[in-house]
Amino acid sequence: MRKAALFAFASILSGFAIANDHEPSLGTAHVYKEAGGEPLRVHVIEPQATASPAPRMAIVFFHGGGWVGGKVAQFEEQAQHFARRGAVCFLVQYRFAPRDGVTPPVVCIQDARSAIRWVRRHAERFNLDPSRIAAAGASAGGHLAAHTALVRAMDDPADDLAFSPRPDALLLFNPVLDNGPGEYGAARVGDRVKELSPAHNVDSDAPPTILFLGNKDKLIPVATLERFRDAMQAAGARCELLIYENQEHGFFNASKSREHFALTLAATDDFLQSLGWLPPRTE
Numbered sequence: 547m548r549k550a551a552l553f554a555f556a557s558i559l560s561g562f563a564i565a566n567d568h569e570p571s572l573g574t575a576h577v578y579k580e581a582g583g584e585p586l587r588v589h590v591i592e593p594q595a596t597a598s599p600a601p602r603m604a605i606v607f608f609h610g611g612g613w614v615g616g617k618v619a620q621f622e623e624q625a626q627h628f629a630r631r632g633a634v635c636f637l638v639q640y641r642f643a644p645r646d647g648v649t650p651p652v653v654c655i656q657d658a659r660s661a662i663r664w665v666r667r668h669a670e671r672f673n674l675d676p677s678r679i680a681a682a683g684a685s686a687g688g689h690l691a692a693h694t695a696l697v698r699a700m701d702d703p704a705d706d707l708a709f710s711p712r713p714d715a716l717l718l719f720n721p722v723l724d725n726g727p728g729e730y731g732a733a734r735v736g737d738r739v740k741e742l743s744p745a746h747n748v749d750s751d752a753p754p755t756i757l758f759l760g761n762k763d764k765l766i767p768v769a770t771l772e773r774f775r776d777a778m779q780a781a782g783a784r785c786e787l788l789i790y791e792n793q794e795h796g797f798f799n800a801s802k803s804r805e806h807f808a809l810t811l812a813a814t815d816d817f818l819q820s821l822g823w824l825p826p827r828t829e
Contacts (some may be wrong), residue, residue: 565692572619578664579704581641581657581751587603588661589618589637591625597619601675606636606662606713610685610796611650613643613703613734619683623800627811634672636665640690643734650734650742651686654701658690659711667709678823681713682814685765685795685808688721689731695753699741715821716755719812720800722765723774730765745774752783756817758792788813 573591580586592600605628618639625635640657643649662681668763669676683691693700697766701707725735725743735742757780759771771787778785788795790806800807818824 547698566809572622573625573635577662579657581653586641586657587639588664589639591629591635591637592672593629593634595633596756599673601669601673601816602632602634602637602703603678603680604634604665604672604716605676605680605682606638606665607691608638608640608658608681608683608687608753609684610687611642612814613686613689614645618686620687620799621682624811624814627815633824634674636661645692650731650736650738651689651731652700654686654690655693655700655742657699658695660702660705662694662711662713663705663709669705677714677770679713680715680717680823681819682717682720683721684798686731687721688718689723689725690718691718691743692721693742694729696744696747696749697741698707713753715753715818715823718755718759719758719810720763720795721757724770729770737799743803745777746787748774748777748781748783751783752778752781752785754784754821755786756814757785757787758790758798758813759787760790760797761796762792763795765795786817
């Protein structure tokens with residue numbers, strides 16, 4: 547889609563968001579696992595009732611927050627949009643790593659893998675096509691989404707391994723992908739780079755991926771994501787990187803920039819259409 551069309555779509559979405567003053571809803575909550583005696587929930591936002599019996603695509607969203615915080619509702623507006631487009635969306639609660647700066651985010655990763663397994667195990671319940679499950683994430687949540695797709699490690703011992711945690715597409719917003727020396731999270735990863743760093747596990751089985759980044763991001767250098775994109779393409783995997791001028795970390799959030807929220811949402815929608823997962827937009 548050309549830039550002019552993107553701005554037109556941005557205007558439509560921004561107008562809708564301003565007019566729509568409903569209280570945000572996180573859909574229906576389901577417990578996908580228990581950890582330490584505490585329930586962990588996934589919030590499901592489904593399309594309105596439709597006459598079509600065809601199985602639907604899913605998007606599993608992981609919020610950002612440096613593995614130590616963040617809000618499940620970060621992607622609520624994106625989820626509402628894609629539910630209107632016919633997708634079933636899942637907003638995942640996961641455990642946080644300690645704030646000591648050195649503990650690897652193992653529990654976060656385990657929960658992400660458990661959540662996608664839960665979605666795939668319940669495909670019939672939600673009328674999902676289990677071969678059309680996308681994982682989406684921002685910042686550290688992008689790391690979790692990418693880890694489920696690229697790394698074959700860090701399963702929760704209690705998981706049912708008969709169900710794959712690997713998504714069929716990745717939608718990643720200023721994601722943490724490289725945890726090697728000098729990169730974000732390196733102190734937490736230490737010498738466990740191969741287990742924990744998605745960028746160190748790229749292969750030909752990697753799913754189609756789209757990346758979003760602002761060129762003023764102080765946490766994720768453009769060169770890091772360019773290197774990841776190039777590695778994916780060299781392995782034969784589809785990977786697109788969209789760079790936004792003068793934008794910082796989190797620029798895509800609806801609360802930060804309605805314009806860039808709408809632009810990245812439109813590009814994500816186009817990407818899913820290109821996979822044949824969504825029908826063309828009618829506006």
